[in-house]
Amino acid sequence: MVNNLNEELDASCTSEYSTLSQVIVCEPRYMEIREIINETQKEFKEENIDRILAMKQHMNFVKALEHEGIEVIKLPPQSSYPEQVFTRDIGFTLGNTVYVAEMATDIRQGEEFLLKVWLEANAIPFYDLCKGQIEGGDVIIDGKTIYIGVGDRTDEESIHHLQTLLPEYEIIPIHFVEKFLHLDCIFNVISPTEALVFPDALTKKDLDFLGSRYELIEVDREEQFTMGTNVLSIGNKKLFSLPFNKKINHQLRERGYEVIEVDISEIIKSGGSFRCCTMPLVRIKHN
Numbered sequence: 001m002v003n004n005l006n007e008e009l010d011a012s013c014t015s016e017y018s019t020l021s022q023v024i025v026c027e028p029r030y031m032e033i034r035e036i037i038n039e040t041q042k043e044f045k046e047e048n049i050d051r052i053l054a055m056k057q058h059m060n061f062v063k064a065l066e067h068e069g070i071e072v073i074k075l076p077p078q079s080s081y082p083e084q085v086f087t088r089d090i091g092f093t094l095g096n097t098v099y100v101a102e103m104a105t106d107i108r109q110g111e112e113f114l115l116k117v118w119l120e121a122n123a124i125p126f127y128d129l130c131k132g133q134i135e136g137g138d139v140i141i142d143g144k145t146i147y148i149g150v151g152d153r154t155d156e157e158s159i160h161h162l163q164t165l166l167p168e169y170e171i172i173p174i175h176f177v178e179k180f181l182h183l184d185c186i187f188n189v190i191s192p193t194e195a196l197v198f199p200d201a202l203t204k205k206d207l208d209f210l211g212s213r214y215e216l217i218e219v220d221r222e223e224q225f226t227m228g229t230n231v232l233s234i235g236n237k238k239l240f241s242l243p244f245n246k247k248i249n250h251q252l253r254e255r256g257y258e259v260i261e262v263d264i265s266e267i268i269k270s271g272g273s274f275r276c277c278t279m280p281l282v283r284i285k286h287n
Helices: 039-044 051-067 111-121 156-165 204-213 221-225 246-254
Strands: 019-025 071-074 091-094 097-100 126-128 139-142 145-150 170-175 187-189 194-197 215-218 232-235 238-241 258-261 279-284
Touching: 019 051, 051 071, 091 139, 091 279, 097 111, 111 126, 139 187, 145 156, 145 187, 156 170, 170 204, 194 204, 204 215, 215 246, 238 246, 246 258
Parallel strands: 019 071, 097 126, 145 170, 194 215, 238 258
Antiparallel strands: 019 232, 019 279, 091 097, 139 145, 187 194, 232 238
16 A cells, blocks of 8 residues: 555655655565666576565665655555666655656566656646656756766656756756666765766766766776665755765765665665665655
């Protein structure tokens, strides 16, 4: 059953790092590598996913979110959707509207329907991006700027369509090596002045451009594979990161971040980490 809220709720999100108040997740009850749809899954196809362990790790993550005062909304898992744990991909909140994505791969198409059911039940405004190919993992929001990855899951035509819907925003396409799946697997804004990046996946032009806007904190190849860029910022310089990404966690702590370490190592075998597993609905903007 979809969780319904007892009190009226408005969506609100203007960045990737303001205080997270409400977030949408889905437990990995039916998670498995059924079809290989990214490079990470190739490495783990044979051993596949230990669902019991994945469920336990996800439960610990949810408890950690709730411990931080974040309201966690759970979509109902369905046996036909083995990638459903990655709720970020099915939509993104921008301003007071949720934009529901059009999934690029057959195995994931339909996941977005459950999100729309919940949004309708709670009278939350949403726009259905049903005329193109765009996934939330490629969308990075920072105020009036939106960076959108151009790769295997999001095409330029869909980005142009979004620009017509949002003329007041600066929408910047970022090209990256397609095998890295989504933009948030190689780039992630964590403050108004800092961003995580795996430089080898970007063109020199885009890397130089991003470097002109942010102080780039580099993630190496080893920790990119274990989703070092795919942290979840929850505001006030706090973020979730995997415990074994020691180098990037050390860099973040050196910069004054509070790093909350939770082990979701079973879930990342399918190609996503904390950011992929969360679709922020409300972030509180501080003046």
